[in-house]
Amino acid sequence: MVPDPDLQLQMVIKALSETVSTAVDPGNKVAQEQLHLSIATLGMMRSRLPMTRRFYRALAQDALTLAKDLEEKTGQSGALTQAMNDVGQALTDPGIENEAIEQSRARLHEAITDHLAQIDKSLGTVARDIVMQGSLGSIERQRAWFVESGFEPNADRIPAISELIQTPDHP
Amino acid sequence: MGEARRNIMDQDKIDLRDRPTDAFIENIRQRFPVETEVDRMLTRKMHMRNKGEVYAAHSLESLVDGLKGLIRANVGDDFTISNANWLTGGASKIQVAFDLAWKENGEAKQQKLVLRMEPTESVVETSRRREFDVLQALNGVVPVPPCNWVDAEAEFLPHPALVYGFASGVTKPSSLDSKQVTGIGLNYGPKLRGPLTSQFLEQMGTFHRLGGELADRLPSFDKAEVGSNLSALRQVNWWRRVWEEDRQQEEPLMAVTYDWLIANAPPLDHVSLVHGDCRAGNFLFDENTAKITAWLDWELATLGDRHQDLAWSMMDPYRHWNEEGTAELMSGMLPHDEYLEAYEKASGLTVDRRRLDYYRVLCSYLGVAICLGTGYRVARGAKTHQDIVVGWLAMISYPLMQQLEETLKEVI
Structure with a gap:
């Protein structure tokens, strides 16, 4: 199956970490915090999904x-x-x-x-x-x-x- | 999928706690009696939930419009709002900082203020009226932000709100690179630790000592009486009610803990104003002078037992090891015994280890009720501007349950 859920999550995390995060206003602390937690949540899901x-x-x-x-x-x-x-x-x-x-x-x-x-x-x-x-x-x-x-x-x-x-x- | 299995799943998808009926709400109210204003807040939450309202993002402009209505009702038409911007911090309320220029009795005034408004539902459902009362009562007693106006019934804003003075300062050292939510694991560092600790304990001691006197200035608080355990029972039932209203599923450990808390509630030996979320991270300080500038987040305040604040401030998530790795510091301040001795000295009040044990159990219990119960329900219902923060916070429930199990085992 392509893309499998693991690859999908990998792609989303990469996009958020490398592209979206650089475009978020550093002065918008609420958006910064929520983006950080979004990426961390997806990372956690990716490691746990197989189990x-x-x-x-x-x-x-x-x-x-x-x-x-x-x-x-x-x-x-x-x-x-x-x-x-x-x-x-x-x-x-x-x-x-x-x-x-x-x-x-x-x-x-x-x-x-x-x-x-x-x-x-x-x-x-x-x-x-x-x-x-x-x-x-x-x-x-x-x-x-x-x-x-x-x-x-x-x-x-x-x-x-x-x-x-x-x-x-x-x- | 088999028909029987699908039926079971469909049945479970109808969650009464998402759309509670009047009978469900009333049944819980009767079983778990709480303070009058707390009852009003929790009942209002359940009736709103019944209507199925989810959080809709508010624009800064719409909140400023609401603010204008509230301010106009209090100072008249001659005012200007400028520099409105969102504030972060905490997992609970929507906050906007702004500058206000207005005239009062012909005198021109200017103040930096904060609007603090509830989302549709919050990780702790509390009363803005109580928060307003307590900030007014503490003005001049310990450092708190001056509180200007309250919109207790959401007459002007989308949800109940209050407006208070912006207090300068930080909740954690600006050099601390921590992305953890709500001040957990906060380390003040060796330089700030000493001066902050002595002020923290001295000021906590002050509002604990003066509870009886402050009570008369707190009209939205039920009174607490020395010799009675009613205030303790109301606390236990507050969080039992929240657990019953919000949880995803029952936890047998919570059930046996509730029974123990009800059976062992100690009579009060002194009426204190209890902060309710008393810990590192819930006060502002000036980094240059190391002075506490304001105590924050009084929404869980109650009249009751000082040991509740002590126990809460000593919870595992608010501890860390000292630089030498030789002792755990309570709220990042002092090792266990030294912390309690310093509190006794600063407050002039005694620490009763048995009462402290009781409130250690209660604090773990209410921590699980909030994080595992309300944290889940609020995020599931998409009720706040911070669902991801609230959902993240729910993960602390399991270290808290471990703490609950260990404390209960030690205490019984």
Whole structure:
């Protein structure tokens, strides 16, 4: 396929960086800042695009693992089970769109929080610990995904995203 | 694509938060009670969102026309506006600097002013009336820009706005080559650090100490009472409500944190005026004299607990390592313990580590609500002049979530 998405992004970034940027009024700070962020955003997209599917799958798997742990230790609920089944199905469907994987994860997150609101108060601490522990994987993956934003004070300590989506759970 | 799968996707595309119904809006209002004026702002945001309005770029000329109406209503017809130009900085409001010459009681006056106007929606939805009140109340207490007029109900301008005096100074050293947004990772350098730190802590201490006295000059603020945790609960519910109104999807970590914050809200031990976004980068200073010339961005101000400002100013994104690499500097100023000791000395107020811990959790929570919740919703709806800045800022959500998880684990 010519031009493929990577080449398209490469061309746009080059045009903006080398030609358009020189034509933007240096005194127009708003335009300067937005152009800088536009080029940086496109660069980030270009580096992440090939890994998008594995990334979405990894996040969905994280949510599923958390939900399973929660269900095991705090009891079942119909809505949670249904949402877990939907994510499980999304992860086994080779033809499913990325957006649908992400939507199934969103529904599972909603089901988890509904479940948290409904469980017996005596299980609150257990549930909270599961959520805190179970959130770590997806937070780490999302930090790695967006590391190029420059918001990480110690970016060199963040593992490469390619390493974090290559576990046996995330083929 | 299978029919069932397409149906699921179509269902998910109808996002109630993009076009909220009256019932949805009212349900959230009832569940998460907040200050009266905050409630008014958030409810207005949701009703406007219901109408589906997106941001339309305003020409400088159209804003100057609106300005003329506002100024005419306050000083009469005898005035001239010149040198209007856009101002950058921050991710939130539209700002235009201009010169005004006018006559007041027969006396000729001239002033460099700034118009600060809301976009259709903002990364923080706040009240210009409150901002006006707080700038008026602080005049002569700590350096703030003089505030001239407010168009609280958008009678003259496309959206609510205020006009305040242009304050000279910079938010970061001009030699600092940082392209990061909103002052994150700001390093003042060894020469400026000392004098800025002492003024920062002394002035923060002043508005914290005087909260009770200032309260009477803040008509659009709900009062806070010593011995009650109502002001803390209102804060938690403010950001819980914002999260509920704006988020893309639920985050279980946010749910368990909210429960903990509600269950552990401490009673107030002293009424402070809380800045709400108190940190390096939110004040102007003169590079030659190293004097703070104006505290900025009071839109999140509230009457409440000083520990909230302290905790916010010590958040991870506002820290950096000293030149020797031996200590992290809070807001680029002092190492942790020294920072708190210097604050106590400058303010005459104590730092209660348990309260500070509580507000560390709250600050991480509200940071995620703003960046991951509102940042997403505003950019998705194309609601501002700075969608790309707001969208960029959303990426800080994950270091903030890490901080939230770690702080919660440490505190509970």
